[in-house]
Amino acid sequence: MTYSEKVLDHYENPRNAGSFGKDEEGVATGMVGAPACGDVMKLQIKVGKDGVIEDAKFKTYGCGSAIASSSLVTEWVKGKTLDQALEIRNTQIAEELALPPVKIHCSILAEDAIKAAVADYRKKRDGAEG
Amino acid sequence: MSDGRSADGIDFGADHFTFFGLAPVFRIDSQALDERFREAQARVHPDRFAHAGKAERRVSLQWATRVNEAYQTLKNPLPRARYLLDRAGQDMGQGNSAAMPPEFLMEQMEWREAVAEARQARELAGLEDLRQRVRQRMNENYGRLAELLDDERDYAAAADRVRRLMFLEKLLSEIDEGMAALEE
Numbered sequence: 001m002t003y004s005e006k007v008l009d010h011y012e013n014p015r016n017a018g019s020f021g022k023d024e025e026g027v028a029t030g031m032v033g034a035p036a037c038g039d040v041m042k043l044q045i046k047v048g049k050d051g052v053i054e055d056a057k058f059k060t061y062g063c064g065s066a067i068a069s070s071s072l073v074t075e076w077v078k079g080k081t082l083d084q085a086l087e088i089r090n091t092q093i094a095e096e097l098a099l100p101p102v103k104i105h106c107s108i109l110a111e112d113a114i115k116a117a118v119a120d121y122r123k124k125r126d127g128a129e130g
Numbered sequence: 131m132s133d134g135r136s137a138d139g140i141d142f143g144a145d146h147f148t149f150f151g152l153a154p155v156f157r158i159d160s161q162a163l164d165e166r167f168r169e170a171q172a173r174v175h176p177d178r179f180a181h182a183g184k185a186e187r188r189v190s191l192q193w194a195t196r197v198n199e200a201y202q203t204l205k206n207p208l209p210r211a212r213y214l215l216d217r218a219g220q221d222m223g224q225g226n227s228a229a230m231p232p233e234f235l236m237e238q239m240e241w242r243e244a245v246a247e248a249r250q251a252r253e254l255a256g257l258e259d260l261r262q263r264v265r266q267r268m269n270e271n272y273g274r275l276a277e278l279l280d281d282e283r284d285y286a287a288a289a290d291r292v293r294r295l296m297f298l299e300k301l302l303s304e305i306d307e308g309m310a311a312l313e314e
Binding site for chain 1: 222230232234235236238239242243246292293296297299300301304
């Protein structure tokens with residue numbers, strides 16, 4: 001498997017790797033996994049009072065493409081509202097990283113991670129209000 | 131040959147269980163499987179067709195491939211379970227990455243972190259300990275999977291077990307890889 005330069009760059013210099021503190025305000029977590037390859041991906045978003053994603057972190061156990069996909073989306077979601085973040089499509093991720101067809105599922109995983117993190121944030125927020 | 135049967139009576143079109151004359155169950159008779167595999171292998175061994183024509187040799191090679199594929203699928207529990215589910219028309223639901231419960235994925239992440247840490251700290255004993263715990267978890271899941279497939283025929287629940295086991299198998303291979311790297 002030869003990786004594209006962009007994948008290698010994210011793999012070697014992952015952006016925003018790590019986790020937020022459990023009790024940090026506005027933090028929500030999206031956990032996803034792909035049984036076919038056993039990859040596990042955690043995407044955390046930190047949402048400000050204005051509903052804009054201030055910061056994001058990821059932790060991924062998987063292949064280079066999965067790591068690059070999650071690293072990339074942490075950059076992409078920053079500064080976006082939740083609805084804007086939900087507009088990120090796996091095809092955009094795959095295109096940006098020049099993923100080969102066999103690695104498209106890695107970009108799907110990253111898109112699903114955004115959806116899961118946003119869903120977690122909304123669930124927490126609605127729970128707090130209700 | 132039009133009915134998919136070879137001159138030796140090998141049924142090409144049959145499913146892997148029928149192919150080896152075994153009942154289509156998860157709790158397979160592994161001794162019988164090994165015996166049937168060796169018999170089938172001997173029957174289709176390319177050496178037996180050394181003096182045969184080109185077409186016959188090609189067919190014998192196809193048989194040998196078929197025998198191996200059937201054996202590899204049935205020998206190992208995870209591919210066997212997936213084959214049974216496929217046979218029952220059960221969708222594995224692999225396409226949906228959100229199908230796994232977050233708690234399960236969180237636990238997987240913790241396992242993977244523990245493996246990475248033990249590997250980094252070069253703690254072989256730590257990896258061995260993790261390996262034992264993962265193996266135990268896998269045995270529990272395989273035990274339950276056998277009940278779901280053979281006794282309860284609850285294929286949707288079985289597919290869920292299989293998905294969990296796919297992660298656990300991956301985890302186990304990560305541990306083995308880490309142990310091999312440390313032992314070098």
